[in-house]
Each structure stands twice: as C-alpha cells, then as structure tokens.
Amino acid sequence: MLTLLAPARHSSLPGLPFPGDPDHYPHCDEVVDYLRRYAARLDADIRTRHRVTTVARDGDGFTVRAGNGATFAAPAVIAATGGFSRPHRPALPGLGRFTGTVLHSAEYRTPEPFAGQRVIVVGAGNSAVQIAAELAAHATVTVATRALVRFAPQRPLGRDVHFWSAAHFWSAAVGSDHLPIGHLLRTKPASPVVDAGVCRAAIVAGRPDQRRMFTHVEGNTGHWTDGRTDEADTIIFATGFRPNVSYLDGTGALKDGQPRQSRGLSTTVPGLGYAGLEWQRRFASATLRGVEGDAAYVVTRLATTMSPVRRRCCQPIG
Known part of the structure; x- marks a missing residue:
C-alpha cells in the first residue's frame, strides 16, 4: 500500500x-479519512459536485461557472486543484497498439490483480519504485527508466528529510525550502527516491529488476535498448501528473497548459492565485505540510x- 513520504507529524493541516504515532x-x-474529518470540521461553504468548467474575468x-449550472462571482480566485489532477502518460512508439493493459499509477490500488503477470513499471520516482517493489512479491516486474534510479535516505542523521527541509537554517529565506535540501531533491534528470532502504534492497536483489527504457512496443512485446524482447501483460506508467487547470483557458493565465505564476501568484492575471503546485514556493509545496504556508x-x-469593497466572499449568482 502506498504511503506518504512525510511522517504524520509533518502531514497535519492547521x-x-x-x-x-x-x-x-x-x-x-x-x-483520505483524515481529510474527510478535516473538511467536516471547517467552518466553510464546501460545494461538492461543483466541477468548475470556466473562469472568466x-x-x-471573476465569474466562475460549474458544470452543474451554478455560477459564482468572486473578487479573487485561487486555483487549488493542485499539480496532481491530470495523469501524464507519455506517447511511446507502438503503445497505442499494445495488446495488454496500460494503466497510470493513479489507477493502481493493490498488487493482487497482477498476480502471476509480467509487468513493466515506467518511471524512476517514489511512486514507480514503491509500486514495483510491492508488485514484485506477486508478479515478475521490471522498472523501466531513462536514467538509473537514485536513492536518498529518508531519515538522514536519524531525522526525516522533511525535518531538515523545514528547519529554518536550511532555508534561503523564511518559508523557502530551496536550499540546500530542496535543490538536492530536485536534480535532473529525475529526483532521487526517498527511501528507508526497503525499495533499494528490493532493486539490488533484482525484484524488481531495473532496465533502461524500452524503445518501442509491438503487440504485447517490449523491445529494449540492448536488443532483448519481453512479452508483457501490463504496463504501468508512474510518470507524474500535470496541473488540471483547463478552466483557466482564455484568461491568459496559462502557457502550453501550465500556469504562468511566481510563488503561487499569477504573473498575467491580477487576482488569480494557486495552491498545491509542485515547487510552487518550495520542496514541500505540493504536500500536506507545505500547503499551509503557501496558502x-x-x-x-x-x-x-x-x-475593501472587493474583500468579500464569493457570491452565487441567481
């Protein structure tokens, strides 16, 4: 079962x-249980089943319209749908003709449905490695990556990495988790997997094994850079997400679908802000710990x- 990278003490909301423990x-x-209890305690007008379709100046x-017909007027808008709402699945040669099952990590729940299968997990981050290590007890699994998986200790010097990231003396400025821990975790081509040693031991043992990314797929067969071929039942993409902010189309807030923002404030649309984007202000921005300060x-x-006239709550229209 997937777990948070941060311990409970660093995963609380205000x-x-x-x-x-x-x-x-x-x-x-x-x-999920914690967030439901938190929402129930809030003195806030929470409208569920109101998926926003458009935001217009x-x-x-702003005027905000939802798919169920509701319309709201607001002096300001904060797009808090985060950076993990739209699964990213890269286009790979032959993938559209793959005869097996293709999933994104967002659709993965438990390893049991994959028992006895040949599974390829694509990705080099924490989700990819955690899923692959869990699946390896039930299936034959390969982690396919463009670069070798790298690991960072989850508890350096006996304290969780989020403790060091939050410590004031690591920060270049108050509220900025960028130096030096942040940049160490943001290195290219892929951030290291933060691990207590379990996943690293699994990969060292070859369960799952690790290979450089396959070149293409034919039918149910993956073709690897070294000339090997393997049949596969399932390919799971743990290749990240993109912000789901299409409701801002037409406002000038986006470029190639990505928010044009600095530290959570739109650089092109006055009165528009964001919450929950990756690296919005710091390493922890897209985590439960980081969203409080960013918000x-x-x-x-x-x-x-x-x-003062505009500082009012958003009001339903009609």
Whole structure:
C-alpha cells in the first residue's frame, strides 16, 4: 500500500494533528479519512459536485461557472486543484497498439490483480519504485527508466528529510525550502527516491529488476535498448501528473497548459492565485505540510491587491 513520504507529524493541516504515532508514515486510506474529518470540521461553504468548467474575468473580478449550472462571482480566485489532477502518460512508439493493459499509477490500488503477470513499471520516482517493489512479491516486474534510479535516505542523521527541509537554517529565506535540501531533491534528470532502504534492497536483489527504457512496443512485446524482447501483460506508467487547470483557458493565465505564476501568484492575471503546485514556493509545496504556508502567502498577497469593497466572499449568482 502506498504511503506518504512525510511522517504524520509533518502531514497535519492547521488545527487538527494527524492521528497515531507522529513518526509513522500514513498510508493512503489514513490520509483520505483524515481529510474527510478535516473538511467536516471547517467552518466553510464546501460545494461538492461543483466541477468548475470556466473562469472568466468580469470587470475587476471573476465569474466562475460549474458544470452543474451554478455560477459564482468572486473578487479573487485561487486555483487549488493542485499539480496532481491530470495523469501524464507519455506517447511511446507502438503503445497505442499494445495488446495488454496500460494503466497510470493513479489507477493502481493493490498488487493482487497482477498476480502471476509480467509487468513493466515506467518511471524512476517514489511512486514507480514503491509500486514495483510491492508488485514484485506477486508478479515478475521490471522498472523501466531513462536514467538509473537514485536513492536518498529518508531519515538522514536519524531525522526525516522533511525535518531538515523545514528547519529554518536550511532555508534561503523564511518559508523557502530551496536550499540546500530542496535543490538536492530536485536534480535532473529525475529526483532521487526517498527511501528507508526497503525499495533499494528490493532493486539490488533484482525484484524488481531495473532496465533502461524500452524503445518501442509491438503487440504485447517490449523491445529494449540492448536488443532483448519481453512479452508483457501490463504496463504501468508512474510518470507524474500535470496541473488540471483547463478552466483557466482564455484568461491568459496559462502557457502550453501550465500556469504562468511566481510563488503561487499569477504573473498575467491580477487576482488569480494557486495552491498545491509542485515547487510552487518550495520542496514541500505540493504536500500536506507545505500547503499551509503557501496558502497563507497567496491569500495575504491577494488581499493586499483588493480594495475593501472587493474583500468579500464569493457570491452565487441567481
């Protein structure tokens, strides 16, 4: 089962500590339960089943429309759909004709349905390696990467990496997790896998094995750079996500589908902010720990740009 990279003590939102041992790494079901309880405690008008379809400028404010017909007027908008809403699946030669099953890590739940299969997991990050290591107890698994998987210790000097990242003396400025830990974790071509040693031991043992990315697929067969071929039942892409902010199309806020922003504030649309983007302000920006500081920063900056008349809650129209 997938777990958070940060321990419970670094995964709490304001006003509600994450339950359990503060040093344990919560699994996905714990996170869902925690977020549901947090939402229930908020004194906020939370509208579910209101998927936003368009955001448009309206004078010095915005009109927001949802797919169910609801329309809202707002002096400012914060796009908080984050950077993990749209699974990214790269186009690879022959993939469209692959006769097996193709999944994204967003669709992966448990290893049991893959028992006895030949599985290729594409990716070199934490999700790819965690999924591959878990699957290897049930299936024959290969991790396919463009560069060799690299590892970073999860608890250097006995403390979780998020402790060091949050420590003030690691920061170039207050609230900035960029130096030096942040840049070490953001190196190219791929960030290292933060690991307590379990996944690294699995790859060293060859379960799963690791190979450079296959060149193409024919039918159900993957062709590798060294000339080998392997039949595969399933290919799982753990190749990341892209922000799902298509509702901002037409506002001038996007370039090639990506937000044009600096530290969570739109550089092209006054009154527009973001929350939850990867590296929005720091290493932790897209995590439960980091979103609190980023949200406070964006709200404060947006408030300073609004007149007292505009500082009102968004209002339904009609």
